[in-house]
Amino acid sequence: MTRVQLEHILRAAGDIADDIEIIVIGSQAILGRYPNAPDALLVSVEADVYPKNVPARWELIDGCIGEGSPFHETFGYYAQGVEEGTAILPDGWKARLVPVKNANTRGITGWCLEPHDLVLSKYVAGRDKDRRFARDALRFGLVQREELELRLGTLPVEPGRIEQIRERIRVDASS
Template sequence: MNREQFAQAIRTACAYLDEPYVVVFGSQSILGSYDDSALPMEATMSREVDITPGSAFVTGIDLEDKLSALDVFVGEDSPFHDLHGVYVEGIHKDTVVLPNEWENRLVHFTADDGSGAKYGRTGLCLDPVDLCVAKSIAGRTKDHEFVSALIRDELVGAGDILDRIATAGIQWPAVYTDDRELALTRATRWLESVITD
C-alpha cells in the first residue's frame, strides 16, 4: 500500500461514516508517520486498513451499523477494493492490545483531496512504537517480520518498544482470553533477541 491509497481509504471511510476522522489500527497505521518511500517493503505489504469510526469513543453510538457500512462500501471485494486495490476492515477498538495511554500518542494524518485543499478527513494513526508493541505481543510470523524490518531500518528501536511495555504497561481488552503473562514474556524475549542479534 502506498500513502495515496492509504489517504483514499481514510477519505472514503470518513465519507461513508459521515465523520471527520477515524482511528487507524494495524500495520498500515505506520503510513501516518512515514511516507511509503521511507518504509521497508515488509511494512507496506498489507492491502488492508484496519479502521474504527471516531464515534466509537463516544457512548451511545450504534457501532455495529457503522462497522457494517465500512465492510459493505469500502471492505474486501467492494467496488472500492476493485478500484483502488486496497480495502478497509472495520474493527472494534475493544479488540486491540495496546500500551496504556496510546490514545494520547496518536499521529494525526490529514488526507487532502489532491488539489491542495484540505478535505477535512483525518486518520488518527498509532504511534510507531505503540504499533510495534501490539505487533510484538501478537507474535505471528508476519508481525515479527514487520517489526524486525522497522528495527533493521532504524525507524523504531527495539529498546524503545521494550521500554514502552515496561513503563506504560498494557491495556488488555476484555475479549483477550490468552495467557497475558505468557504473551508479554514471549514478546519481551523476542525483542531482547532482536537486540542481541
C-alpha cells in the same frame, strides 16, 4: 499500500461513517509517521480502521469498502473495518496517535498508531506476518528497542506474556 492510498481510504471511510476522525490500527498505520516507509512494511493491501466518534460504524466501512467490495476490485486495496478493541495496545496510546490530514483526506483526520505502539500490538498478535513486520521496523530503525521495552510493561496482558514479548524484542533487535 502507499500513503496516497491510505489517504483515499481515510476519505472514503470518513464519508461512509459520517465521521471526521478515523483511527488506523493495522500495519499501514506506519504511514502516519513514515509516509515513505520501507517497502517491506507496506506489503498489506488493507488498512484496519474504525470511526473514532461512532466506532459502531466499523461494520458499515467494512461492508462498503472492505475485502471483495467494488472499491477493493477497482483500486486493489481496501479498508478492513474493525472494532475499537481489536488491537491490544500499551497505556497512553491514544495520546500518541499520529495525525494524517491534508488535501487528499478532504477534512478527514486519520489517527495512526504511533510506531512503537503499533509494533507492540504486532508482538501481542504474534502471527508470523506480525513478527516480520516488527523485525523489519526494528531493522530499519523506525522503532527503538529501549522504547518498546519501556512501554511493554503497560500492555494489558499477563506477566508471562510480557516476558515472552520482551525476549522476542531482544532477539529481533539483535538480528
